[in-house]
Amino acid sequence: MVKKGQNCTLYGESVPEIFRIPSGAPLIGSVSFGVIDRGTNVIQVRPSTSCSLSCIFCSTDAGPCSRRRRAEYLVDLDHMMEWVRGLVAVKGGGVEAHIDTVGDPFTYPRLVDLVSAISDLGGVETISLQTHGYLMSEGLISNLAEAGLDRVNLSLDSVDPDLAKKLSGAESYDLKKIVDNAQYLVENTSIDLLLAPVWVHPLNDDQLEGLIDLAKRLGAGRKWPPLGIQKCEFHKSGRRTKEMKQVSWYAFYRRMRELEKVSGVKMVLRPSDFGIRAAPSVAVPFGRGEKLSVRVIGPGWLKGESLAATKDLKWAVTVVGHELPVDEEVRVRLLRTRDNILIGILC
Ligand code: SF4
Structure with missing residues (x-):
């Protein structure tokens, strides 16, 4: 507020x-x-x-x-x-x-x-x-x-x-x-x-x-x-x-x-x-609830979050709940994959 x-x-x-x-x-x-x-x-x-x-x-x-x-x-x-x-x-x-x-x-x-x-x-x-x-x-x-x-x-x-x-x-x-x-x-x-x-x-x-x-x-x-x-x-x-x-x-x-x-x-x-219509889309290779390893690449844009990437550097993942040091590798469970937006939580 x-x-x-x-x-x-x-x-x-x-x-x-x-x-x-x-x-x-x-x-x-x-x-x-x-x-x-x-x-x-x-x-x-x-x-x-x-x-x-x-x-x-x-x-x-x-x-x-x-x-x-x-x-x-x-x-x-x-x-x-x-x-x-x-x-x-x-x-x-x-x-x-x-x-x-x-x-x-x-x-x-x-x-x-x-x-x-x-x-x-x-x-x-x-x-x-x-x-x-x-x-x-x-x-x-x-x-x-x-x-x-x-x-x-x-x-x-x-x-x-x-x-x-x-x-x-x-x-x-x-x-x-x-x-x-x-x-x-x-x-x-x-x-x-x-x-x-x-x-x-x-x-x-x-x-x-x-x-x-x-x-x-x-x-x-x-x-x-x-x-x-x-x-x-x-x-x-x-x-x-x-x-x-x-x-x-x-x-x-x-x-x-x-x-x-x-x-x-x-x-x-x-x-x-x-003129908006359906069009081919980048397919997210992950599902909601799926677990994966990511590496932290920077601070989250919001407090209490971290910016991470998948190991193949194809996807950015926002890790919620923790401000983690850069380069740390963590396992996350995906809370969201809709619209190609990936949000994960430590697991
Ligand atoms: S992004 Fe900036 S301009 Fe847009 S609603 Fe927020 S404060 Fe206002």
Whole structure:
């Protein structure tokens, strides 16, 4: 929980270390970095974990107010591209590369180079990224357009500057600057804009209609839907305040249909609206409950965890429950293998 008056610059009790993922480490298997393959033509690309904001509803507890982060990961560009290339080849064409980190992609120092390198790959049809826009600038937007970025999913959670600041957990959050940058993006580049507000019930209940108007005014949705309101989900290791209440999926879709009627804008989105379809996938060679030997290669991104790899260096495995020394070999039992994400516990 984020406490009122908390000095967020202290990162809780300790500042997470910046951990460069070692060359040769596998970039598949972790939710926090590398690539994620969920069995569709969309591949998630996660080159860094940091964030400059501290949204009070952050499901990944990112940014300076984080209390659970132990390390912020950074992946070298060539290393990242080696794995992106490999995964794109598995998909066999029509790929959307979606850069959506557990922080904000704009913290990756080589974001423009990453987009440029991905756009050079045969088989990639669309490059998109997910951001709260805090680090966007006109120069970066122009460079990203030139590099081949097709869509920005921009999370703007309020049209009221004070509420937007409160939700972002950052005094320096400047709503006007972000809206101006979004306008620049639409008016001066071929990048499409999709507003992706997080509905943080009941804090921004009265903001949703204003956000739809803003999307229309900005000219969002030239190729894809203009809006994709996200439901705020409470996560075990995420942040929330006492004011926030969880909305059921039933109530969420009921509200989306109401908004759709009033605004005439499509609010209930389907994977097909983004061209998402099933596609060949990297097969996880392990099952849930299976035991295997792994070697620790770094700190976990969250406290109480370690980052490990299988002995053949093909899979990253997050070991929960222990902060183990690097190079230690341990036996783990897998708690999760779904979506190619491997989480294990010592056995
Ligand atoms: S919600 Fe996004 S922008 Fe906000 S703190 Fe979390 S990762 Fe950063």
